Amino acid sequence: MNENQIGGFSGTSNLLDFGLIRETIASLAHTSVGTDLVLSIVPSNSFVEVTTLQQETAEGCHLSELGAQLEFGPPDDLRNLVNRARLGGILSGLELLLLRSMVDAALRNRFVLNRHEELPLLSGISDSLPDLGIISRSIDRAIGESGDILDQASITLQHLRMESRATFNQLNNVADRNLRRLERQGLLQEPIITQRNGRVVLLVKAEMKYKVPGIVHDVSDSGATVFVEPMAAIDLGNKWRESRSAEDREEQRILRDLSELVGYLSDDCDQMLNTMARLDLVCAKSAYAMATKAVAPEISDPDMDDRTLRLSGARHPLLSGNVVAITLDIADTDRVMLITGPNAGGKTVSLKTIGLLVMMAQAGLYVPADEIKMPLFDGVYADIGDQQSIEHSLSTFSSHIQNLKKILNVVTGKSLVLIDELGTSTDPEEGAALAESILSYLCDRSVLTVSTTHHRRVAHYVQNQPMMINASVDLDPKTLEPTYYITSGLPGRSYAMTIAERLGLSPDIIHNARLRMSSDERDSEELLRELREGRHMVEQLRREAEVNLLDARAKQADVDKQLEDVESRKIEIVEEARLDLQNRISEIQQNLQRAEKLLSQTERSGHSAEDIRERVRNEIHLLSDTRRDISQPDWQPIKLERVDWQNSLQVGDRVFVRGIPRPVEILSAVDAENNIEVLMGTMRAKIPIYQLDKPAENFSDTTDKPRTVGDARYRQVSGVGVYSRANIRKTPEDEINLHGQRVDEALGNVEQFLDDASLASLDIVRIVHGKGTGTLRQAIREYLEGHPVVMSWGSDPGPAGNGVTVVWLK
Numbered sequence: 158m159n160e161n162q163i164g165g166f167s168g169t170s171n172l173l174d175f176g177l178i179r180e181t182i183a184s185l186a187h188t189s190v191g192t193d194l195v196l197s198i199v200p201s202n203s204f205v206e207v208t209t210l211q212q213e214t215a216e217g218c219h220l221s222e223l224g225a226q227l228e229f230g231p232p233d234d235l236r237n238l239v240n241r242a243r244l245g246g247i248l249s250g251l252e253l254l255l256l257r258s259m260v261d262a263a264l265r266n267r268f269v270l271n272r273h274e275e276l277p278l279l280s281g282i283s284d285s286l287p288d289l290g291i292i293s294r295s296i297d298r299a300i301g302e303s304g305d306i307l308d309q310a311s312i313t314l315q316h317l318r319m320e321s322r323a324t325f326n327q328l329n330n331v332a333d334r335n336l337r338r339l340e341r342q343g344l345l346q347e348p349i350i351t352q353r354n355g356r357v358v359l360l361v362k363a364e365m366k367y368k369v370p371g372i373v374h375d376v377s378d379s380g381a382t383v384f385v386e387p388m389a390a391i392d393l394g395n396k397w398r399e400s401r402s403a404e405d406r407e408e409q410r411i412l413r414d415l416s417e418l419v420g421y422l423s424d425d426c427d428q429m430l431n432t433m434a435r436l437d438l439v440c441a442k443s444a445y446a447m448a449t450k451a452v453a454p455e456i457s458d459p460d461m462d463d464r465t466l467r468l469s470g471a472r473h474p475l476l477s478g479n480v481v482a483i484t485l486d487i488a489d490t491d492r493v494m495l496i497t498g499p500n501a502g503g504k505t506v507s508l509k510t511i512g513l514l515v516m517m518a519q520a521g522l523y524v525p526a527d528e529i530k531m532p533l534f535d536g537v538y539a540d541i542g543d544q545q546s547i548e549h550s551l552s553t554f555s556s557h558i559q560n561l562k563k564i565l566n567v568v569t570g571k572s573l574v575l576i577d578e579l580g581t582s583t584d585p586e587e588g589a590a591l592a593e594s595i596l597s598y599l600c601d602r603s604v605l606t607v608s609t610t611h612h613r614r615v616a617h618y619v620q621n622q623p624m625m626i627n628a629s630v631d632l633d634p635k636t637l638e639p640t641y642y643i644t645s646g647l648p649g650r651s652y653a654m655t656i657a658e659r660l661g662l663s664p665d666i667i668h669n670a671r672l673r674m675s676s677d678e679r680d681s682e683e684l685l686r687e688l689r690e691g692r693h694m695v696e697q698l699r700r701e702a703e704v705n706l707l708d709a710r711a712k713q714a715d716v717d718k719q720l721e722d723v724e725s726r727k728i729e730i731v732e733e734a735r736l737d738l739q740n741r742i743s744e745i746q747q748n749l750q751r752a753e754k755l756l757s758q759t760e761r762s763g764h765s766a767e768d769i770r771e772r773v774r775n776e777i778h779l780l781s782d783t784r785r786d787i788s789q790p791d792w793q794p795i796k797l798e799r800v801d802w803q804n805s806l807q808v809g810d811r812v813f814v815r816g817i818p819r820p821v822e823i824l825s826a827v828d829a830e831n832n833i834e835v836l837m838g839t840m841r842a843k844i845p846i847y848q849l850d851k852p853a854e855n856f857s858d859t860t861d862k863p864r865t866v867g868d869a870r871y872r873q874v875s876g877v878g879v880y881s882r883a884n885i886r887k888t889p890e891d892e893i894n895l896h897g898q899r900v901d902e903a904l905g906n907v908e909q910f911l912d913d914a915s916l917a918s919l920d921i922v923r924i925v926h927g928k929g930t931g932t933l934r935q936a937i938r939e940y941l942e943g944h945p946v947v948m949s950w951g952s953d954p955g956p957a958g959n960g961v962t963v964v965w966l967k
Contacts, residue, residue, distance in 0.1 A: 165536040165567075166200040166516060172539050173513045175200075177475055178522070185444045189234035190430050191437025198438075200519035202535040202571075204459055209278065210521020215453055216276040217443030218523075225273070227266045229437055230259035239426045242419040247412050250304035256419060256426070257296040260289045263429050266436060279439065286432050287425040295418060299411055306408045314407045321400040328393040332357050335387040344368055346382040355401070356394050358384040442522055449474055451523035454514075455530040459571070463532060464605060465489045466511075466573075470527030473510045474517075482527075483510050485607075485643045491626045493596050493606045495619045496643065498630035504609040505541060507630065507643060508575045511607055512537050515573060532571070532605070538564040539575040554582035561595065570603040579610045589614040600624055803846055806833070811853040814844065814954045819965060820853030837921060837954075837963070844954045892923040900936045907937060915946040915966055923953070924962045937962060 170176055183195040201207050220227075238252050248256070263286045270276060270283035299310035308315045332350045336359055340348045344365040351358060353374040361369050363376070366383045372391065375384040386394060419426060445451070457463040466487040473483075485507070487494050496504050514524045515537055540560040561576070568574055580592030589612040596619065599606045610616070619625040628645045806812070806827070811820040814835070824841060825834040832843045893910045895903040907924060914922050926933045941947050946966050953961035 165538070166202075166519070169512060169537045169539045170199075170516070172541060173509055173516060173537070174475055175513060175516050175520075178513070178517060181474075182441050182445045182522075185441040185448075186437050187229035187440070188232055188434060188437050190236065190434035191229070191441065194434045194438045195441055198520050198522075200516045200537075201521075202519065202533065204456070204533050207456060207519050207521065207533065211453060211456070211518075211523075213278050213439045214442045214446060214521055214523055216279045217439040218446055220273070220276060220279065220440075221443055221447060223273070225269055227269065227436055227440060228262035229433060229440075230262035231255045235259055235430060236427070239419065239423050239430070242416045243423040245420065246416065247409070248416045248419065250300045250306060250412070253296045253300050253412075253415055253419075254302070254304055257293050257300075259433065260293040260429065263433055264288070264290060264293070266433070279436070282432060282435055282439075285428065287422075287428055289422060289425055289429060292418060292422060292426075295415060299415060306411055310411045311407065314404065314411065317400060317404045317407055321397065321404055324393060324397045324400055328357055328390055328397050331390045331393060332359065332387065335359065335389060339369060342368070351384070353384045355398055356386045357390055357397075358386050361385045446523035449523075449525045451525045452528065454518035454524050455528075456518060457530070457532045459533050463489055464492075464603075465530055466532065466605060467528065467530040468511065468514065468526055469529070471510055471514055471529065472525040473506060473513065474525050476506075483507050483643060485511065485628070486645060487605065487607070487626070491624055492600045492603055493608070493619065493622075493625040494628050494645075495596065495616060495625065496607065496609045496628045496630060497611065497613075497616050498609075503630045505577055508539070508541055508577055508607060508609060512539055512573070512575050534573045534605075535569055535571045536567070537573045537575070538568055539577075540564060541575060541577040557582065565595075565598065568599070568602070568604050572604050574599060574604055574606040574608075576606065576608040579608045580612050580615060581610070585612065588612065593618045596625065597622075802852055803849060806846075806849075813850040813853050815848050815850045819949070842954060848954055891919065891921070892925060894925045895933065895937075896925065896927050898933070900933055903933055904936065904940055907940065911944065911946055911964075911966070919966055922964050922966065924964060925957075926960065926962065928958075928960045931959075934959060934962065 166175075179196050179198050182198070183192045186192040186195050201210070233255055235256055238248055238256060242248055267283045267286045270280045273280060299307060301307050306314070308318055329350065336345070336348060336350060339345050339359065339361070344361055346360040346362050349360060351360070356372075356374050358374055359369070360382050361384075363381050363383050366373065366385060369385050370388040371385045372388075373383050373385055376382070377384075457465070466485070468483060468485045471483045471485070483503075483506075485494075496507065498504055514526065514529060515531060515534060517524050518529065518531060519534065540557060557578075564574060576595075579595065580588035582588075583591075592608075592610055592612060592615045596606065596608065596615070600622070616627055619627050626645060628643050630643060806823055808823055808825060810823045812823065812835075813820050814837075821835040821837045823833065824836050827833050827846050831846050833846045833849070834841060834843045891914075893906065895906065898906065903926070910922070910924075924937060926937055928934070938950065941950050941962070941964060948965045948967045950962055950964045952959050953963055
């Protein structure tokens, strides 16, 4: 018997393949340290710790949804580098670059996470990242991207390299002169300059070496060429070697200083690596959750004593292809669930899925399911599979009993126990009795237990026991493939006869076997078959009803949206019609004014008075028709109906007007033309009642002070039904007219106008700019966005509409 197969979370980890889940998540980690941390994940039985781990995963998923990506530097394990620097070792340029990359990633992560206050746990983790910018800056100044030490690393190195390059150039010139001379004499094997053992040499023919004064540093493999350093180059060569040695010593000193800096800050470096690994773990968990479409488990607080275990659409994360979805519900009042059903019906898969998802949840991982609600368990104990041990001479039954013995000795009322094929591998009668006794023992101790069996006697026993519930898995009646759906409250059929018949066993044998079954067993089997068919039909109808309900809700939402759009468009059409009539009236008034001027200039203009009178009469008739149209109580381009709350409005009520962010006060009852008078800040306006949006019942605004209708500070502005502040103070006015002004001129006037209005403590002002091409209106409204004294703005709710911008001041 394998000791890892029993006892707590660790004992069940391998049996339920939790280690494979860790390996899958580890493949999503970015760093070696992070990978090690993922592989060390274990379930916890601390509610605070589990809640914290789940919150980390949730914040990691939210961070990914925001599109914010963390950086993790190189994947290499940098702990050995830091430890070597701590012990006085010298790091190479490439190793220092790896460390600098990790430091830069840590600094960026701290900056990114500190900007997200909605991620408190990740922000808290990032706060523990030490500021090792001094390491990054020091390495950046001294080490190039290829790992070479830069000239600017120190002044001494810079001087030494300049001296070395100058000496080498002199040495190269001497060698070149000797090369040309010896080449003319035919003494060289090849006309090139090369190096041997750090010395500049020429390739001289072996038989001619006695003619070339100098030092032989090497001989070719064939012996035909000797590498000779010319006598004239020896002194310069010595000087170059010395400068190179000094340069190497200075480079080593620089690497030693940088390594000592890392060693001095090694504790901070370790903290950085550990914190980055923890962030890496969180990101790996969230990446796994999003890749598997997993959800956050709902884990009950242990103090609430809620022991409900519910899984909906749960999928085993290691199964590929058509992943099965398991649904299971054990109510708080139940303690034991017994699952029966045919072989290959999915009983063992169900047990493993339940146990694995519970362990994942308590390890801080999201679980692949539509929903999961569970209590906090202090351990998951399982006896699944054939535990036969040849080494210890244990039969399958003996192995099961040994496992169950150890489980029963350690479980508590907060444990989860999973037992596969309880009471098998022995005499059926004795096995069933033993199974009943074990389930009774676990139930009496309030241990949440899910078990499977083939014994009908055990299922009959469970059916009559309080706090125990039967469940079953089933095969598709047509294909005999497992459905993986767990049906609560109903024991399962074995399908033994059906499967044997499907596999081709002799019909005579099948018929004889059925005759040998007791009448009670045959009746029970037939009853179960009918119940399952009925349950299957009801379930199918339920699913169809759910689909139809969702479809009906979607259609209802679409219809509501269309009605809302129609209502909005209807209001727009009414307003456009009103504005069009207002414009027609305005044009006629202008024509009448021009006609009046023409009458006074009849003699000078040469027009007859009768012609002018005729034109005036036509305009008057047209004006009368228009006024009659718009003044009709029932005039509406389309039919508009008031909503109930609009019929009960009273003077003093506060309501919202469409397009206006602050409420207005009702000043009068609705007139015969369906208009109502309201007070907006310091102005009174008469607007159609259909433009009222909703009551302002709970809106509180201390800046919107009510005024009395008879206040002497207000005067009526002719023709538009709007009242503005009277000229008690000559400036500022509540309204500015920008007609005919250029954009730059108008913006300057608006600036002065707003300043004066703010100094005078005005609450609301009007900017009249007209409609025209809309250029001036757009420029003014863009100018108002973000203006320091402007709280909000909107189009005039009255007939002026987009021709006037109403501005609320702070």
